Amino acid sequence: MYTTQPQEYDVVIMGAGFAGVCQARHLMLNIPNIKVALIDPRPEERTDKDMKIGESMIEGAALFVCKELGLYEYMIENHTPKNGLNFHWPKDPAQTSNLDDYYHLWVNRQTDIGSFHMNRAKFERDVLKMNKEMGAVFYNGRVLDVDLTPGDAIKTVKVKVHGEDIELKAKHVIDAAGRKFIIGRKTDNVIFHQPDGGQGPDNLYGLNNGSAWVRVRNIDRKLFHDGYDPTGAATSHYYATNHWFGHGHWLWMIPTDKDPLELSIGVIHHHEVIPANSINSLDKFSAFLKENHKLLYQLINSGELVDFHYLPRLGHNSKTLYSQDNWYVLGDAACIFDAFYSFGTTMIAFATESITEIIRAKLAKEADAETKREAYNRFNLRYVQDVNRLYRYHAKQLGNASIMSWRISFEYTWWFGLHVPLYLGKWHLHLRYVNTYLQHTKRVGNFINHVHDQLSLLGEQGKNIGFLDPYRADQLLNHHSPVSHADTYLENARYEPRRCNIFRNSRQTCLNVAVWYAMFLWKGFGIAGFLSPRSLQYLFLLIALVGYGAFYEIFYLYQTRKLPANSQVAQRNRDVQDYQYRAKLQPWIAEAQ
Ligand SMILES: Cc1cc2nc3c(=O)[nH]c(=O)nc-3n(C[C@H](O)[C@H](O)[C@H](O)COP(=O)(O)OP(=O)(O)OC[C@H]3O[C@@H](n4cnc5c(N)ncnc54)[C@H](O)[C@@H]3O)c2cc1C
Secondary structure (H helix, E strand, C coil): CCCCCCEEEEEEEECHHHHHHHHHHHHHHCCCCCCCCCCCCCCCCCCHHHHCCCECCCHHHHHHHHCCCCCHHHHHHHHECCEEEEEEEEEEEEEEECCEEEEECCCCCCCCCCEEEECCCHHHHHHHHHHHCCEEEEEEEEEEECCCCCCCCCEEEEEECCCCCEEEEEEEECCHHHHHHHHHHHHHEEECCCCCCCHHHHHHHHHHHHEEEEEECCCCCHHHHCCCCCCCCCCCCCCCCEEEEECCCEEEEEEEEEEEEEEEEEEEEEECCHHHHHHHCCCHHHHHHHHHHHHHHHHCCEEEEEEEECCCCCCEEEEECCCCCCCEHHHHHHCCCCCCCHHHHHHHHHHHHHHHHHHHHHCCCCCCCCHHHHHHHHHEEEEEEHHHCCCCCCHCCCCCCCHHHHHHHHHHHHHHHHHHHHHCCHHHHHHCHHHHHHHHHHHHHHHHHHHHHHHHHHHHHCCCCCCCCCCCCCCCCCCCCCCCCCCCCCCCCCCCCCCCCHHHHHHHHHHHHHHHHHHHHHHHHHHHHCCCCCHHHHHHHHHHHHHHHHHHHHHHHHHHHCCCCCCHHHHHHHHHHCCCCCCCCCCCCCCCC
């Protein structure tokens, strides 16, 4: 079936999981005639044995899959919708049998950017098939080794295919083979949690987590909710990613199929609170749920169990993401920290677009190709470090409903205010903006660390600062809801590069964060906390960033003054100028003979 003569490709992708199949499609959609090979030992027809984790997408990944990969219809027809994220904390940890035993943050309306849950086996099987139809070559085999030659020298990938050893030649090699770390181990590139290694990013901010999960079919959904909540929400509670909390852990509940009803339910636990040997088997996981989240225990037992998995070490990072030697690490092969907020596939979205642009520029021998590689590598390293920061001190804070509700509102403000427009406007690919981002976000990172410290302090003091609901617009100033956006980039389809006014979004976000922070200081620490030099310093930082945003915006508005919000719409408006209404119909009945 395969020739033993070395085959040469522009890009060889090792691993055809979510990251690998998406990267291949994105390359082929953006670089005409590119030669791509994919390698994966899994059979093309996936079964229950191939069920994978990573089933929920947030706005970044959803826009990537639907808009950038052109899979809107495919997702609607084959996967389940996701109406945002719900959060639940037990009122009393000893009482968890039904929904009334929990405090809730419910999504109360349809979200602005539609998202999905995925049946991963189905997604990977189908997109692999689409890739083959577009011209990618698939090798159903296992990568044995890769020769990472320096610079632009051709690389060799050694593969075992149906018992035979073959070699593939490649200009660029992408490791998307997940936790096998093919390139990571070869280049000593992977960073794991170090025991007693401190709180810095080089130790994953102290993140030390594991995970156990099950898939279950034909569940009795009414045990969770009967779907009737006419005064609470204008959307489904079930078709959301439901997050359940307790001390040192959180659980996801994700609807991964409609027919039959299938749920993915799993826990992320922090080893310092819940050691691996207390949760690493199906029996122990079930017993944990029975005592701590009886509702989920009952839900699982109402259906048929499909699988159980335990992963003792979840988080890791990489030192380099995109090398000057034309190798790239992507997806789980590069980094993952925690499944909270479902950021894995969104990090893949940012990374895939960066990799495509580097490879496009290098194949076209553009003068700034290496500058792009270097800048995108630094940007994505910073970006994933900021994602890693989202889980700092989770072990202490997750179970505290009051603290976590404030933290979620804070994190939502950054995500919807800054990161979604940044992604949508392709600012992560804009060299000058990338440098501006890197320049300012370091100080923002210090501020966020400081907020985490203050949240932990309040938790240790046992303070209740109430509940902040990220979906509502009646708690912060000016009717601001953290999920709303500051600009008209969605309404006016500012989807082409440079169209979305990122500077307006940034300054508005910093202002909203400043309001959040002032309220938080007041509620948590009163006048003394408000007037402490540290707090004032950070409030001034936020106000200064508002000023920077306004300053950059002036240049941006000047430079883009002749750029239409959307060139397709501008063209339509030009075309319509010649339009003349004709009050007539074409005859459709044959005249009588
Ligand atoms: C518990 C948990 C929950 C998560 N939940 C979410 C979530 O809800 N949402 C989200 O966005 N992210 C989530 N993630 C992150 C998630 O793992 C990633 O988003 C995503 O699944 C990574 O996909 P991947 O393609 O990189 O890896 P994988 O899906 O693992 O794919 C790797 C592929 O490489 C292949 N392979 C292995 N060895 C070789 C070899 N030698 N040669 C060739 N191929 C090989 C494998 O067969 C596999 O198909 C979660 C992670 C964990 C651990």
